[in-house]
Amino acid sequence: MAEAQNIPVGSTTAGTIAVAAESTVATRMSAPPSFDVADFPVPHGREEEWRFTPLERLRGLHDGTAEAGGVLTVEVTAPEGVTVETVDRSDARIGRAGTPVDRVAAQAYSSFEKASVVSVPKEAVLTEPIRIAVHGEGGTAYGHQVVELGAFAEAVVVIDHTGDAVLAANVDFVLGDGAKLTVVSVQDWDDTAVHVSQHNALVGRDASFKSVVVTFGGDLVRLSPLVQYAGTGGEAELFGLYFTDAGQHQEHRLLVDHNTPHCKSNVAYKGALQGDGAHAVWIGDVLIQAAAEGTDTYELNRNLVLTDGARVDSVPNLEIETGEIVGAGHASATGRFDDEQLFYLMSRGIRAEEARRLVVRGFFAELVQQIGLPDVEERLLAKIDAELEASV
């Protein structure tokens, strides 16, 4: 059921499956989820949820010293039939998909001024994606984005993050019954950007949520996808890939909260790292609550370390409060691309850079092929190629 292997390359892979009477995911948090930043103590770095994050690089997002005033544009392009609104904090549609789980998310929630709400009416099946282009021109910003799908609606949302920013945000995805939503979130920031964001999905009855998180850029990116179910029969697939370069900190902290019976979740994140000080963190918390009978869940994280000096921390954590489940498992492994592999490929005439690219592309392609949406897959592979062309 569980597999945790580790090739030590300055990495840790700790895996646990706890059969718990009470959730330790909850007890590990320094405060219960809350919309109010005042409910969270200022982290000092030793807390479970902050111990991997270099606080000094958060530019004050965590301790209240970061002041909004930056330039950040959010441009939404949506096909006909979709409503795009900019609303006040008081709008009832905000904050329904999940509650901030850490201080920075709460800070974002306490500080944003206007939110953007994108609504797809019930039964609308979009043939074109909704595009949300988030572009920073420097400075600090707090944001809130809502994407709502009515019952049986189907949509693909592509969120692109580019430029430079210190951004803390929450994104809500609310899926009506039987709705199908695919979200591709690409973090293609400049090397100076800081991006801390919580992605909340509330999956309706028989709805399916697919998330594809792609993190290439930024000085520090810390994303916390949270999935909860509003009814039985919901499905969530969370895919992620990251390419962590020298000096970058990229952290993905997932929490799938099986709070409802007969729901599924499947998590697969893969990362490649290269260069001094490249640091990737992956936390996969899956909680199967006592009520969530018939749950089927699997989570996987794989890392490929291309050079010395990079570090991976990978922590899958599965908590099961009911024995009446269909399946639950996790796997985490960190391997390295070493000199022997390089020699082998080069001895077949392949140049060193191409050998590296070949390995990384193949490693990611395996994941991309699981997404099941040809145009998204194609775009991603092209993106990976461009990233590899530029950096490997």
Added chain:
Amino acid sequence: MATLEIRDLHVSVEADNSTKEILKGVDLTVKQGETHAIMGPNGSGKSTLAYSIAGHPKYTITSGTVTLDGEDVLEMSVDERARAGMFLAMQYPVEVPGVSVSNFLRTSATAIRGEAPKLRTWVKEVKTAMETLQMDPAFAERNVNEGFSGGEKKRHEILQLELLKPKIAILDETDSGLDVDALRQVSEGVNRVHASGEVGTLLITHYTRILRYIKPDFVHVFAKGKIVASGGPELADELEAEGYEKYTKGGVTA
């Protein structure tokens, strides 16, 4: 005609902060179309010779020369050597996670041939080569050497030999770990490549068994870091009957 010339090659490795000389003056000439068998006991330096010619970074050439048609091989990077026409079938082929066999083969064929092979003929070429080596087509989609059995790894090496068509092929114990059927299929592969007349083969082996299938023109005995005796196929028969003892006991001169 392509010629590989190895002259007075000395090679050492760094081990535990000390330098250890492994090759102590190897002389050998291999011409296109010829098959040379190098036979020697464990630890005599056969793989070191193979890796040094291929350019493995672990081995330091302290003196001597290796040339291919007069070009200095030792000056070339590992990939340049391969593109110049050298091929090493490794004793222990390396697993490469994330890279499928089909992608790997195509990428290396593109590198060696200088252009991407035409897709349609390529697919057929690979399929045919795999069939003759009795490799399941499913291998094309697996990651390079990952989870392959010893025999499967060796077949995969010979598959590459057939597709890349080098001028000089060094086969390092391609026979070890193979059962009789696999040995025959792999040998047939080597013989097919040889039959083209365009490859010079350096067959490194510990056992005479493979020489029932592959007929060498020359046999060399390798001991303590150099070639200590050279002859025709009859030398292999002598080794079969008497073993390496005569060559490994001190005081032997080449």
